[in-house]
Amino acid sequence: MPSNNFTIKQLIELDACSKCYECVRWCQAYEERKDDLVAPALRLRAFRAMLKAERGLPLLRRLLGGRKPDGDELKAMAEGAYRCTLCARCAAACPNKIDLRELWLSIRQELAERGLHPNGLNLARDAVRKQRNVVNYPNEERALWVDYMMEAPEDAYQRDRAEVVYYVGCVGSFSPAVQSIPEAFVQFLTRTGADFTILGAREWCCGFPLLVAGMRQEMEVLKRHNVEVVREVGAKTMVFTCPSCYNTWLNEYSVELPGVELLHSTQYVEKLLREGKIRLGELGQKITYHDPCDLGRNSGVFEPPRAVLRSIPGAEFVEIEYNRARGLCCGGGGDLEISDPQLAGAEASSTLAAFEATGADVIVTACQQCKRSLQTAKEKKGSKIRVTDLVELALQVLED
Ligand code: SF4
Ligand code: SF4
Structure with a gap:
């Protein structure tokens, strides 16, 4: 029997598809591959049939030929489920307002619990467990990018207390191709007079890569640590240049941090502009x-x-x-x-x-x-x- 990864709303949504195929029309992964395995409506239908067969509803068991999907069918289902960017374009197009992105997440959770996820995601999970970042580098090197800046303060932007925490995220911290983004943002914060800090090695992965891998349970330890660090700093605002980190904190963490405003960097810049604080x-x-x-x-x-x-x-x-x-x-x-x-x-x-x-x-x-x-x-x-x-x-x- 499957575990309880689906809400009542999602179980209803699994049945709400009217087979209009709008989601398929808007799916870029399908556009590239033209493969039924990737087509969102077909993935939804296959998964619904599987769940219902496993839950023993006679009609659907008959539709499936009275049997549960075999190993190869399950493997194919998993391949389709992970050939998806979770971009939610399908959900935006669905006339029945089915929250397809949330369904894809629950389906991945279900598949990962059965060990059907791609092996590469195990490496990401192990890296986060061991190093507290998704790229498997020592977490002490999280703020190494600051060393390469022409002008950086002695404290390397790491302060014990601050009004604003800039949460950099794993990709911005470790990927040389995009470290220009945190470099630019700390300069922007400095020039606009913000009382801010980055967290350096105290920052751990937010858990987003594991959440989308179908390993939500791995987030808990990360969440507890990250929330505690922000509390210690006493910040009133958190700002993110990474939308996935921002989305994770907003939806998974915010309840633990009442009174702390969470802003994406675009919102932060727009706010300063609107308040006449920058030109x-x-x-x-x-x-x-x-x-x-x-x-x-x-x-x-x-x-x-x-x-x-x-x-x-x-x-x-x-x-x-x-x-x-x-x-x-x-x-x-x-x-x-x-x-x-x-x-x-x-x-x-x-x-x-x-x-x-x-x-x-x-x-x-x-x-x-x-x-x-x-x-x-x-x-x-x-x-x-x-x-x-x-x-x-x-x-x-x-x-x-
Ligand atoms: S979330 Fe996945 S299925 Fe939906 S449009 Fe994006 S890639 Fe396609
Ligand atoms: S757009 Fe919605 S209703 Fe139409 S096929 Fe896709 S999931 Fe079903």
Whole structure:
């Protein structure tokens, strides 16, 4: 019998599909692969049949030929479940408002409990258990990027008490390709007079990569530690440049931290702008914006980054055809880079091409993973378009 990974609402949702296939039409993973295993509606149907057969409902057992799926069928089901970025484009398109992303998470939980997840995710889990970060480096090196900055204070931005905690996240901390984002943001915070700290080795992975792997239970120890550290610092605000960390703290941690405001960096910059505390200078370029899935669709933050970009004098802001709730995915979410890097790369290339069609000089995004995926696709193609993060651009045009 399956364990209890599904809420009553989800069990009802499993039955609510009207087979319109809108989700399939909007799924970029399916668009790339054209494989029924990946098609969201078919995955939903297969999983529903499996659960019902296992729960012993006679009608569905008959539909399945009176048997539970065999090992190969289960393996195929798992392959499809992990060839998904959890971008939630399918959920945004579903006319029956089925919360498909939450269902995909519960399905992965169910599959992982049966040991059907990709082996690469075990490596990620073991790395987090041992090193407290997903890349398996000593966690003492979490703030090593500060050493490479031209000008950094003696305390390397690590203070015992502060009003604001900047939670950097594993990718921003350890991936040289995107360390320019935390570097830019600590400079932005310094120049705008924030009383802030980073947590260095005291910061542990937020648990998002394990949550999306279907290993939610692994988050608990991480959550307890991270919440305790923020309490010790006495922060009133936490700010994140990583949308996945932000989404995790918002949905999984926030109840433990009453009175602490959680902001993504785009919201933080927009707030300063709105309150008249900063001014942005000229940029004579055409810019466009890529909505990171975990910031836009999955956290509802669409307008603050656009407000910042529109306020830059001289910049021409253009929208890509599919934006906000229908925005494209960079291919870097849902642990897809671990499960199927080729598919992740194919999605990044298609998304890059769609942005190039806007004629923009610069793609601005607000996520280290999106920047890394689009930058890699750009380099592979030899494209001239520049890919940057909003905090890097904000620092570039920040006026004293
Ligand atoms: S979450 Fe994204 S990749 Fe996964 S099924 Fe939905 S649209 Fe496809
Ligand atoms: S969009 Fe919703 S209702 Fe339509 S096939 Fe997909 S899950 Fe079913």
